[in-house]
Amino acid sequence: MTEVKRSFNTMAVGDTQAQTFDSLGDTLDKSLLRALRRMGFEYMTPVQQKVLAELPSLSSDCLVQAKTGTGKTAAFLLPAIQNLLQGNQPPKGQVGILVLCPTRELALQIAKECDQITACLPSKLECHTAFGGTARASNLQKFFKGTPTVLVATPGRLDDILSEEAVREKFANLRTVVLDEADRMLDQGFAPAIHKILKRIPPKSDGWQGMCFSATIPAKVDDVAKCVLFPGYTSLSTIDPNEAPTVDKVPQYSITVPHVRHTFGALFALIQNEYKQNPNDFKVIVFGTTANGVGLLHDLFEELLPEFKIFELHSRMSQSTRTRTTEEFKNTSSGILFASDVVGRGMDFPNVGLVIQAGLPSSVEQYIHRVGRTARAGKDGRAVTILFENEAFFVSVHKQLPIQPYPVDIISGLKESQAVVENGFKSVREEAKAKAYQAFLGYNKTYLKKLRLDAKDLVKISNEYAATMGCLEPPLIDKKVVGKMGLKGVPGLRIGSRKAE
Numbered sequence: 001m002t003e004v005k006r007s008f009n010t011m012a013v014g015d016t017q018a019q020t021f022d023s024l025g026d027t028l029d030k031s032l033l034r035a036l037r038r039m040g041f042e043y044m045t046p047v048q049q050k051v052l053a054e055l056p057s058l059s060s061d062c063l064v065q066a067k068t069g070t071g072k073t074a075a076f077l078l079p080a081i082q083n084l085l086q087g088n089q090p091p092k093g094q095v096g097i098l099v100l101c102p103t104r105e106l107a108l109q110i111a112k113e114c115d116q117i118t119a120c121l122p123s124k125l126e127c128h129t130a131f132g133g134t135a136r137a138s139n140l141q142k143f144f145k146g147t148p149t150v151l152v153a154t155p156g157r158l159d160d161i162l163s164e165e166a167v168r169e170k171f172a173n174l175r176t177v178v179l180d181e182a183d184r185m186l187d188q189g190f191a192p193a194i195h196k197i198l199k200r201i202p203p204k205s206d207g208w209q210g211m212c213f214s215a216t217i218p219a220k221v222d223d224v225a226k227c228v229l230f231p232g233y234t235s236l237s238t239i240d241p242n243e244a245p246t247v248d249k250v251p252q253y254s255i256t257v258p259h260v261r262h263t264f265g266a267l268f269a270l271i272q273n274e275y276k277q278n279p280n281d282f283k284v285i286v287f288g289t290t291a292n293g294v295g296l297l298h299d300l301f302e303e304l305l306p307e308f309k310i311f312e313l314h315s316r317m318s319q320s321t322r323t324r325t326t327e328e329f330k331n332t333s334s335g336i337l338f339a340s341d342v343v344g345r346g347m348d349f350p351n352v353g354l355v356i357q358a359g360l361p362s363s364v365e366q367y368i369h370r371v372g373r374t375a376r377a378g379k380d381g382r383a384v385t386i387l388f389e390n391e392a393f394f395v396s397v398h399k400q401l402p403i404q405p406y407p408v409d410i411i412s413g414l415k416e417s418q419a420v421v422e423n424g425f426k427s428v429r430e431e432a433k434a435k436a437y438q439a440f441l442g443y444n445k446t447y448l449k450k451l452r453l454d455a456k457d458l459v460k461i462s463n464e465y466a467a468t469m470g471c472l473e474p475p476l477i478d479k480k481v482v483g484k485m486g487l488k489g490v491p492g493l494r495i496g497s498r499k500a501e
């Protein structure tokens with residue numbers, strides 16, 4: 001196999017010059033070094049250098065923060081695997097390293113990197129995955145038949161399979177637990193599953209190593225992280241507290257359009273303008289706010305931009321299609337991916353040159369992680385966020401983000417681009433529009449205060465959004481859904497079943 005040199009040698013750790021992995025002959029097993037060379041990893045990235053040099057021992061507990069796309073995956077896999085190789089292998093068939101991460105796509109990506117890192121070991125070190133959307137029974141059968149020394153899992157499925165005693169027994173000799181995207185793993189969404197998992201694996205007092213990694217570590221995560229870290233754990237960061245938390249190499253811009261309906265036209269004009277400036281290997285991710293909103297953008301832009309390869313990735317797709325599309329977009333040299341936050345964190349799509357966020361990001365952390373899908377592994381990238389007036393507070397509130405107004409005038413040409421968009425919408429299915437309309441209402445309902453809107457205004461702008469899509473009247477919404485959204489009695493909604501239409 002040829003060696004591809006993908007070097008981070010320009011990235012020093014503070015004042016220290018980047019070092020080669022080969023200089024770690026005393027720390028890392030020769031087979032791991034050989035595999036790293038094969039992967040094209042010659043120099044350590046700052047976070048890899050810090051972890052491998054500054055951890056008191058390879059099995060020490062740690063909380064590690066480093067910017068997106070700077071090699072955190074290898075930074076946790078290498079010490080954990082090396083620790084096993086130093087005589088700490090669990091008995092055959094037992095799980096030694098458990099990695100928890102938020103999405104299925106990320107679990108597969110981490111498992112792939114683990115396989116690459118262990119590829120030159122004299123005997124195979126198996127890495128298994130466990131995540132939802134796949135056949136539970138056949139997955140478990142593979143797990144029991146094989147020797148899953150490493151398991152990369154999402155919390156829901158792991159919690160589910162740990163209800164079986166035979167599965168729990170596989171964890172009796174655990175050496176390391178990693179929380180990748182630790183802040184996400186410990187937030188309200190995942191924390192209940194994580195706590196249940198922690199009750200079902202051996203207690204922390206058994207001495208397993210805890211490792212928490214993320215590009216964003218809010219102060220409060222420190223408290224929660226303690227459930228996997230012993231007091232006195234090592235805290236490492238490659239980010240200066242006065243520095244912007246996003247990758248320095250990414251110029252970040254925003255475009256504020258007067259009304260939400262202009263978001264489509266602005267996105268169309270922006271893509272065209274960016275393509276004009278950088279036509280070679282034009283590889284872009286456009287993040288939308290909801291899965292159905294992303295589905296709609298995908299359907300629309302497939303009509304509007306037939307000359308581009310268009311992809312979509314969101315939670316309303318089957319797992320097999322998600323996995324296939326992830327691989328295709330990883331391997332393509334150009335194309336536009338319309339995505340929801342299922343790929344907002346951790347995913348490594350090589351050579352994405354531009355990230356666009358259409359609509360309000362759900363949090364500043366989410367913004368930072370999405371921007372981090374570009375400028376990875378030392379490459380360049382750009383990021384543009386399109387907001388409508390009520391959403392523009394995002395830029396003024398988060399002054400730590402180096403966001404500038406987009407340097408090209410998109411607004412004065414909006415009329416023409418809107419006309420093209422409205423024409424494109426004629427070919428989009430009514431069902432896709434209705435779903436996007438409902439998702440738009442639901443998403444923005446949770447941000448009413450920040451958007452400085454009341455429920456009545458929200459329905460009004462949602463109906464304008466529907467009109468832009470070419471809906472002659474607002475799509476019907478089920479009475480139950482309206483109740484769940486807390487919009488009962490708000491004027492302007494059309495209540496009823498779409499099935500009956």
Ligand SMILES: Nc1ncnc2c1ncn2[C@@H]1O[C@H](COP(=O)(O)OP(=O)(O)OP(=O)(O)O)[C@@H](O)[C@H]1O
Binds near residue numbers: 008040048072214348
């Ligand atoms: N030492 C290295 N030399 C060259 N390339 C590297 C090195 N370490 C990692 N990479 C590459 O850099 C890219 C980003 O790595 P990785 O996905 O681990 O980043 P990350 O810090 O975990 O990002 P995120 O915060 O988005 O999860 C990957 O393509 C990976 O193969």
